[in-house]
Amino acid sequence: MSTHEVAVEGAVHEEHHTSMGLDNVKMAMWAFLGSECLFFGSMISTYLLYRGRTASGPSPHEIYDIPYTSVSSFVLLMSSLTMVLALAAFQRSDDRQGRIWLLATAFLGVTFIGGQIYEFTTFYEEGLALATSPFGSSFFMLTGFHGAHVTVGILMLLSLYGMSAFGRIEGGRSAARPVEMVGLYWHFVDIVWIVIFMIVYLIPE
């Protein structure tokens, strides 16, 4: 048996594969992310349709604070870097370093959510609420659901941290699977924000 065959067979036995030889969980995660594209795609479509309908409330360019949101976007973008560094650390069995990067990712996620809460509060004080106008409804639904996804991601990151700290997951290529799955979810939330930031905040009316 060649070294390569040993390695392949080792990988096969460590994970649950489909009849096609692919990792079941990873396949399910990609299918889930594909369905999430539909979810956010429909919400972005709705926002684009209603962004001009401001009724008596403020219009987008009156309330958006582009420099502030740019910083939030940068924070979320960098959280993708810390996430992937966490995965790389777990894959080389450096659990301690992996946990540090997981915490850093969760911290950046919390920072983003804190910024979003502040932004929502400011908008509310300036007269834009969920029921103010179709623009307000579509804006809060889109960005709010994205924020909810980030929050779920933070909870998963903290769970991973706890599991690693208590020895429930260890380093190594296959053992780092849970980190990779949460990472896929986290990066997806990041790319959704890349689209939201461009469509909602930067493209003029």
Next chain:
Amino acid sequence: MSLPEVSTHQQIDELRAEEHHPTPRQYVKVAIVLFVVTAFEVAIYYIEAVGGLLVPLLLLFALIKFVLVVLWFMHLRFDSRLFRRLFVTGMAFALIVFAIVLATFFFRDPGAFTESNGSNGSSSSE
């Protein structure tokens, strides 16, 4: 010893994918590119001279960021092609939904696209 033929190709595909995951240094390089592109994205928003090119440029910059994250951070560049197909299928369906919603509203209520501030939020045909 040989592996079952039905899955050997995919197994090797997957193993090769893991062997070729980027290094932390490469991840940092990608993040620097993402930062620079984001900076450009925000900068052109404030440059009036960009004019009509603003939207195409914003779309281009967002596409670059999107592709970089998906291919490098989500490892789609190195993973099985089946994962790529699953994701692209979802994206294609999202675009179809967008086109259907746009078409439905356009044919039902063309005024919705031109109506702006001062609207009461209800459809003009209602």
